[in-house]
Amino acid sequence: MIDATSPLLERDDEWPKWVDGGVTAVLATVATNEDTAGALQQVARWLARLRGHADRLMHATTATDIERAKQEGRLAVVFHFQNAQPLGRDTGLVEVFHRLGVRVIQLTYNVKSAVGDGCTERTDAGLSDLGVELVREMNRVGVLVDLSHTGVQTTLDAMDVSTQPVVFTHSNARAVCDHPRNLTDEQIRGVARSGGVIGLNGFPRFVTDRTDRPALDDLLRHLDHIAELVGVDHAGLGLDYFSTDAAGYARWVADGLWKPELYPPPPYHYPAGIEDATRLEAVAAAMLERGYPEGDVVKVLGGNFLRVFAHVWGG
Numbered sequence: 001m002i003d004a005t006s007p008l009l010e011r012d013d014e015w016p017k018w019v020d021g022g023v024t025a026v027l028a029t030v031a032t033n034e035d036t037a038g039a040l041q042q043v044a045r046w047l048a049r050l051r052g053h054a055d056r057l058m059h060a061t062t063a064t065d066i067e068r069a070k071q072e073g074r075l076a077v078v079f080h081f082q083n084a085q086p087l088g089r090d091t092g093l094v095e096v097f098h099r100l101g102v103r104v105i106q107l108t109y110n111v112k113s114a115v116g117d118g119c120t121e122r123t124d125a126g127l128s129d130l131g132v133e134l135v136r137e138m139n140r141v142g143v144l145v146d147l148s149h150t151g152v153q154t155t156l157d158a159m160d161v162s163t164q165p166v167v168f169t170h171s172n173a174r175a176v177c178d179h180p181r182n183l184t185d186e187q188i189r190g191v192a193r194s195g196g197v198i199g200l201n202g203f204p205r206f207v208t209d210r211t212d213r214p215a216l217d218d219l220l221r222h223l224d225h226i227a228e229l230v231g232v233d234h235a236g237l238g239l240d241y242f243s244t245d246a247a248g249y250a251r252w253v254a255d256g257l258w259k260p261e262l263y264p265p266p267p268y269h270y271p272a273g274i275e276d277a278t279r280l281e282a283v284a285a286a287m288l289e290r291g292y293p294e295g296d297v298v299k300v301l302g303g304n305f306l307r308v309f310a311h312v313w314g315g
Helices: 016-020 036-052 063-072 093-099 129-141 152-161 185-194 216-230 246-254 282-289 294-313
Strands: 002-006 025-031 057-059 075-081 102-106 144-146 198-200 235-237
Touching: 002 198, 002 235, 002 294, 025 036, 036 057, 036 075, 036 093, 057 063, 063 075, 063 294, 093 102, 093 129, 129 144, 129 152, 144 294, 152 185, 185 216, 198 216, 216 235, 216 282, 235 294, 282 294
Parallel strands: 002 025, 025 075, 057 075, 075 102, 102 144, 198 235
Antiparallel strands: none
């Protein structure tokens, strides 16, 4: 199993849940809105955490590392930036962070940046010249382009520029739940044409607008839509387990990164049956119950993301 987004993994009281749940690999949110120095500090903290728990955690930089982690019963941790802000305006830092183990970089986080527009921004102007340069450099170096949290036109432009598969590590279908963090059918078709994958997101407001306590069935409706539109080869898991308190929520809103009408205050209740990472195997049982064949279950639980990782990062 691969969980393609996890902000909570940095907490020492949380990461054991992925181990206990039998997850093979997780994309850990190492940095989001940090500058270059802040991102370097975050990388250093993660490297120290991996050294301190080497019996249970392993730093993964290739698809082969993930397969080895499975054999050894350890959790493979992939370094993921949920924003290009740590790069500033210097695309040469892509190679620097790649050498430090970062393998996935998201272009924006909700708002406008020098790279392009975020998905909750008032405008949707598309990928900037710097953004074009960044996508090309990520392709050259072997860093996976993540389009989550990014404006529709910016994502479509990035798909046109990229010569490698692109992904939405943690996004759902807008046709199922109408939210700007979710994807239009045009975006879903575009990521499929690139050979990429969409990770299903369990954050409740992105799953359904009918309740703050979604069911697993609500999440799998997004899978059904993606599978019917472009095929099951382009779906995976990116549950985005996250928690904050009232003060933390207020900071995100005050910083302009979250709009209250789009991001409700905590607490957040993830789909019933997979409330945390210890229970992710329930996705397999639910898919089988819906009639998905075993081969498709294996693809969605991790095989599809592993295929893309091998293509972009190498063996």
